[in-house]
Amino acid sequence: MSLLRLENLSRSFGGIDAVDNLSFAVEPGPIHSIIGPNGAGKTTLFNLITGLYKPSSGKIFFNESDITGKHPWQLAGLGLARTFQNLQIFFNMSAVENVMVGMHLKSDTRFHASLLRFKSIVTGDRLNRERAAELLNFVDLGDYVGSETSSMPYGALKRLEIARALAADPSVLLLDEPAAGLNPAETESVDSLIQKVAANSVTVILVEHDMRLVMGVSDHIFVLEGGRLLAEGKAYDIRHNPDVVAAYLGESGRVR
Amino acid sequence: MNLATPRTGGMLALAAVIAILPLLLPNSFYYDIVILIGINAIVCIGLNLLIGYTGQISLGHAGFFGIGAYFSGILGANYGWPAFASMLAGAAFVAAVSFIIARPIMKLKGHYLAMGTLGMGIIISIVLTQEGDLTGGPDGMPVPPFSVFGFSLYGEKTWYWVVGVSLLITVWLALNLVDSPVGRALRSVHGSEVAAETLGVNVPHYKVQVFVTSAVIASFAGSLFAHYAGFITPDEAGFVHSIELVTMVVLGGMASTFGAVVGAAILTVLPQLLTVFHDYEMLVFGTILIGTMIFMRRGLVPTIAALFGERKE
Secondary structure, X not given: OOOEEEEEEEEEEOOEEEEEEEEEEEOOOOEEEEEOOOOOOHHHHHHHHOOOOOOOEEEEEEOXXXXXXXXXXXXXXXXXXXXXXXXXXXXXXXXXXXHHHOOHHHOOOOHHHHHOOOHHHHHHHHHHHHXXXXXXXXXXOHHXXXXXXXXXXXXXXXXXXXXXXXXXXXXXXXXXXXXXXXXXXXXXXXXXXXXXXXXXXXXXXXXXXXXXXXXXXXOEEEEEXXXXXXXXXXXXXXXXXXXXXXXXXXXXXHHO | OOOOOOOHHHHHHHHHHHHHHHHHOXXXXXXXXXXXXXXXXXXXXXHHHHHHHOOOOOOOHHHHHHHHXXXXXXHHHHHOOOHXXXXXXHHHHHHHHHHHHXXXXXXXXXXXXXXXXXXXXXXXXXHHHHXXXXXXXXXXXXXXXXXXXXXXXXXXXXXXXXXXXXXXXXXXXXXXXXXXXXXXXXXXXXXXXXXXXXXXXXHHHHHHHHHHHHHHHHXXXXXXHHHHHXXXXXXXXXXXXXXXXXXXXXXXXXXXXXXXXXXXXXXXXXXXXXXXXXXXXXXXXXXXXXXXXHHOOOOHHHHHHHHHHHHHO
């Protein structure tokens, strides 16, 4: 049984087919990567899977049930979580509160209980706060537990998004370019964080341009080009696939 | 580590101000101003949930204030309903109307939402003006006094306590809401709608919920105002009043419940100080709005709180 399966999935913007009749299946397993040149449709694909875009045609299956056209908040409840290429931090909230929003679906969200501050709200929030602090420690942001997000550096905010997504207890975590804009040392630590997440039995699907990171952590790689699947396989196979090398890594990729 | 947000301090301070203020008020003219501050503050606290916390604008909330006021007026004067019943009926009607309006209107963003709510407010005030048989038209209508168990609430000193307690309750409810999973969901809509959605927050649902909440609060305040003032006109529901309310929220501080109170206080007192320049009142309001946006975009209370925060560090 595949974890995530795309069936003839397409999405066009005007005349451009960002994702073009794409079919593939993600098997349960630690870390998968989706790579491809700019404009290959990677982020569009993420937006389709997480319900932010509706497909023009085709279907998406999650744990073999059809999730096509479901709202993002419904998909979150099924166990899909993601981070964003361009930071989508709640800058009007502290670091801990950002993570607490990730626990929304498991919290007491009854309106009258919130207005009158029932005991369930008080105790629930206390537990959520503690759990949020633990998650911040998990992504090595222990120093920022009480911080305002507006005063945190870029690299820390990237990690904050990961902690926030993990707060929803997802079975699948989609990371959209977690290493973009990071220096080599920070990328190294994102690498180990991704492995730590996967070790906690969360399936990671990674979109990333940093080839060292992708080749190092991925158990399985999908290569997109022009919205279509060009190749898939293990890192070694992808690295030596002549189509991929020609389309994406360029001639120098063969030498490395 | 104590990660909880401090909340009781502000409540106690406000309660202390409300308790002590009567000792400093020389006559009923000053009571009148303070009561109006309280009523405006109640509306602004609700409006701030929508504007400051959830990041959605409304330029028509005076309309809901007006509906509340006129329900109390019409049901009380023409049909002899008890004040509590007409107040609740007004709030229920506003809840229904704002719910029906919110479904389509809250899909709009930015300028479009501003225009949509602006139109909504204008329509409400036109209806109140045109339905002369019910509302007395542009001349307004008298409202019977508020009576509970046979006792009528008369005089500024009595109303001072009614409005003061109502304000405290509103502040308490707003603080509760903001510091809860629902409140964080509302704030997440302001922070990033896409991120909120992917974390399980049903964004359209919460936008509608906060719009209805703020409208119902405005309706209650409108009913209070009608019974206190004893006479209401369609101006209560008008465009100018809507703009005043938004200015109060922006000046006092977006996403600050006490900011809404401070903003309401300053902009209710200001016209009294500037009675000589009455013709230029809107000019002053506009200048304050522009000045706030340029020099302290977060508004008075958050800006000052940040200054104190920096000093402590």
